[in-house]
Amino acid sequence: xxxxxxxxxxxxxxxxxxxxxxxxxxxxxxxxxxxxxxxxxxxxxxxxxxxxxxxxxxxxxxxxxxxxxxxxxxxxxxxxxxxxxxxxxxxxxxxxxxxxxxxxxxxxxxxxxxxxxxxxxxxxxxxxxxxxxxxxxxxxxxxxxxxxxxxxxxxxxxxxxxxxxxxxxxxxxxxxxxxxxxxxxxxxxxxxxxxxxxxxxxxxxxxxxxxxxxxxxxxxxxxxxxxxxxxxxxxxxxxxxxxxxxxxxxxxxxxxxxxxxxxxxxxxxxxxxxxxxxxxxxxxxxx
Ligand SMILES: C[S@@+](CC[C@H](N)C(=O)[O-])C[C@H]1O[C@@H](n2cnc3c(N)ncnc32)[C@H](O)[C@@H]1O
Numbered sequence: 001x002x003x004x005x006x007x008x009x010x011x012x013x014x015x016x017x018x019x020x021x022x023x024x025x026x027x028x029x030x031x032x033x034x035x036x037x038x039x040x041x042x043x044x045x046x047x048x049x050x051x052x053x054x055x056x057x058x059x060x061x062x063x064x065x066x067x068x069x070x071x072x073x074x075x076x077x078x079x080x081x082x083x084x085x086x087x088x089x090x091x092x093x094x095x096x097x098x099x100x101x102x103x104x105x106x107x108x109x110x111x112x113x114x115x116x117x118x119x120x121x122x123x124x125x126x127x128x129x130x131x132x133x134x135x136x137x138x139x140x141x142x143x144x145x146x147x148x149x150x151x152x153x154x155x156x157x158x159x160x161x162x163x164x165x166x167x168x169x170x171x172x173x174x175x176x177x178x179x180x181x182x183x184x185x186x187x188x189x190x191x192x193x194x195x196x197x198x199x200x201x202x203x204x205x206x207x208x209x210x211x212x213x214x215x216x217x218x219x220x221x222x223x224x225x226x227x228x229x230x231x232x233x234x235x236x237x238x239x240x241x242x243x244x245x246x247x248x249x250x251x252x253x254x255x256x257x258x259x260x261x262x263x264x265x266x267x268x269x270x271x272x273x274x275x276x277x278x279x280x281x282x283x284x285x286x287x
Contacts (some may be wrong), residue, residue: 006218007164008111011088012042013049013216014160020046026252027042028065030095036118037089045215053113054210055245055257059271062244063189064106065251066273067159068092068185074155079185081154083143085134086161089115093127101155105129109219135169140180150180158188163220166218167196170222171245174234174276186236186277189244192272195223208267236276 015037016280021027029135045229049056071082073090084090084105093103105112109131116126128146130139140150148154162170178184191209193200213219230236248257256266 002110002114002117003110004110007168008088008108009042010160010164010216010218011107011111012037012039013045014045014060016087017049017057018040018064019104019204020057020193021061024061028061028251029068031064031091033091033094033124034089034120035042035159036122037115038267039087045217047217048103049212052139052215053208053264053267055260056212056215058253058256059268060243062247062251063079063159063273066244066247067157067187069178070275071096071155071157072099074185075099079153081152083148083154083156085158085186086137087157088159088160090159094124101231102144102147103127106132106134106139106143108133129199139177151182152181154181154185156184156186158186160189162190162224163195163222163239164218165222167222171229171233174230174236178235181278184277185277186254187240187273189271189273191202191220191270193223193224193270194225195220199225202263202266204263205267205270209270215242229244230276235279237279238274239277240275241272243269245269245271 015034018031019033021029021031021034046057075096080101082092083102084092084103087105087107089112093105095164096103105127106129112129113130118252119126119163130142130146132135132142144150150190193205193209198206200209207218225243227238230238245257245265248254
């Protein structure tokens with residue numbers, strides 16, 4: 001029996017939300033593998049998420065679409081490698097298997113062992129994968145042993161991860177990646193709240209985020225109220241950022257989000273995406 005910890009278990013919840021996409025009036029993506037990673041417990045958690053804050057599962061749909069586009073645009077722009085960092089049951093390596101880019105996955109051993117078993121059962125091959133706690137492992141070195149080229153243009157998809165990590169681990173980790181990978185773009189989702197000190201603007205925001213934590217059965221110790229930290233404390237430039245809810249119009253769901261109560265729309269401003277690009281070593285921070 002594979003023992004998957006609480007953070008690993010969150011991957012099943014996200015897969016369960018993605019598994020429902022074909023039933024939506026306006027599907028935003030196609031992930032036929034998602035049901036392979038869904039189970040009763042995770043479906044219950046997904047329903048709890050909707051109960052505590054109804055737009056939360058819609059934001060997971062938006063984020064899936066957003067990171068798909070990040071990969072598609074990045075490959076069009078010349079990236080030749082994609083790393084799914086804390087990738088869980090992300091199946092982009094298979095969705096984009098015909099694209100001109102090599103995919104790699106990094107996640108905890110138990111999660112990736114489970115994934116490999118399920119994929120084997122379905123006759124699908126697991127891409128080159130680093131089974132590790134990425135905060136502790138030598139990620140660039142471990143990937144290089146799997147055929148990764150640290151000097152080639154690389155995209156990292158870091159989806160559904162930052163909020164679960166110890167705050168003090170983030171900058172050292174990003175600096176380690178940046179020092180080994182010279183041409184790197186990394187996209188992630190985050191909460192724009194100082195979660196370290198639980199500094200919420202309103203009680204409603206606090207209750208909603210804490211409700212989401214309970215439904216996910218995991219806590220969110222880390223948020224980023226100010227993205228310039230990545231420019232000051234690591235060699236990155238912020239090239240893109242915004243709230244997922246703002247993408248509603250582009251995704252054909254503008255009316256639905258516009259009809260949300262005002263206070264829901266306020267809380268949604270806290271859930272955002274960001275893209276960091278590694279600066280060339282000679283460049284100095286822009287701000
Ligand atoms: C919420 S899931 C998201 C999975 C996937 N990226 C997605 O959006 O569907 C978080 C994933 O990150 C992985 N993860 C979190 N911290 C990690 C760490 N330090 N090392 C390896 N994997 C980690 C967990 O095991 C889990 O699979």
